[in-house]
Amino acid sequence: MHAKPILFSGMSEHSNESTTLDESHPAAEEVQSDSEEGAMAQGSPKNSAAEIPVTSNGQLEDSHEHSFNRDLKRSLPVGLGLSETKITSHGFDNTKEGVVEAGPFAGGRAQQKSGPVVLADEVKNPAMEKLELVRKWSLNTYKCTRQIISEKLGRGSRTVDLELEAQIDILRDNKKKYENILRLAQTLSTQLFQMVHTQRQLGDAFADLSLKSLELHEEFGYNADTQKLLAKNGETLLGAINFFIASVTTLVNKTIEDTLLTVKQYESARIEYDAYRTDLEELNLGPRDANTLPKIEQSQQLFQVHKEKYEKMRNDVSIKLKFLEENKVKVLHNQLVLFHNAIAAYFAGNQKQLEQTLKQFHIKLKTPGADAPSWLEEQ
Helix, strand or coil: CCCCCCCCCCCCCCCCCCCCCCCCCCHHHHCCCHHHHHHHHHHCHHHHHHCCCECCCCCECHHHHHHHHHHHHHHCCCCCCHHHEEEECCCCCCCHHHEEEECCCECCECCCCCCCCCCCCCCCCHHHHHHHHHHHHHHHHHHHHHHHHHHHCCCCCCCCCHHHHHHHHHHHHHHHHHHHHHHHHHHHHHHHHHHHHHHHHHHHHHHHHHHHCCCCHHHHHHHHHHHHHHHHHHHHHHHHHHHHHHHHHHHHHHHHHHHHHHHHHHHHHHHHHHHHHHHHHHHHHCCCCCCHHHHHHHHHHHHHHHHHHHHHHHHHHHHHHHHHHHHHHHHHHHHHHHHHHHHHHHHCCCHHHHHHHHHHCCEEECCCCCCCCCCEEEC
């Protein structure tokens, strides 16, 4: 028994009317020649599709599938495959049985698709995210560079905290002066080491001659003892000077440098703040319309973000400068007292006071070597 075919052309008002095949027709009338099939396919593609017999559930009958696919291939434009073909009846409202999809030939039956097609959310591309970060960084760099150049040319305005800027200038100036003191102290340490080394060698030479010259035994002996005593006191002074150098170096290259690093971050935040402030001011001076209002709103948001960052960095710098000043006074007070007492005791020839100075600051000397200076260890 033949199923009723559904007509897909001319069914806007009479979709319920269908043409049935007369079962009394001879089988010869149902078979067309290849030439007739080609002519019909080229002349009216819809007619070929209209004669597709379907069952009640919308599936193709196996007996006519091969013929349908061949006719459909001929009726399609060149380059369009069956996998790209979809024939839909627009005469039925949401009727799944009126949809016939021609897909790839698999097992002799056409695949049926039903229901809405849901597209998955696009997966974020890491390369695009990196590109966006680079774009934002480039834009920010451009704005900051323009702000710096504008300030140097005297055409741009900059935000200035007079009190904070004065403290930063004093800190940078003091750092240079402390570095100069360190260079001079290191030169003194090197020269003192050379002198102590020479005194030790001279004392050994006097002691050797004292043993070999009977007539000058006492004279060479006195000089040997004196040089050895001077070398010993020199090593003690050298230890105090090196301890002074190590402590001031830590203050300059670590404590002060850490504060100056925060100052650099503060200055960068200030430049960003002024750059976005300038942008916002320029936009506010221009017209306000549908195109500029979103830009002004975005600029206002960016300005607020950089304003908060600037204020935070300014507060951080103020706190660090305060703690640095307290630490600097304490460290330099102790080190300057040590340096003074050690130098005074050495040149006064007061060995006891010199040794007492090292004990006062918890300094002990390493065992001196023949060819190396004595260094300090803090207990």
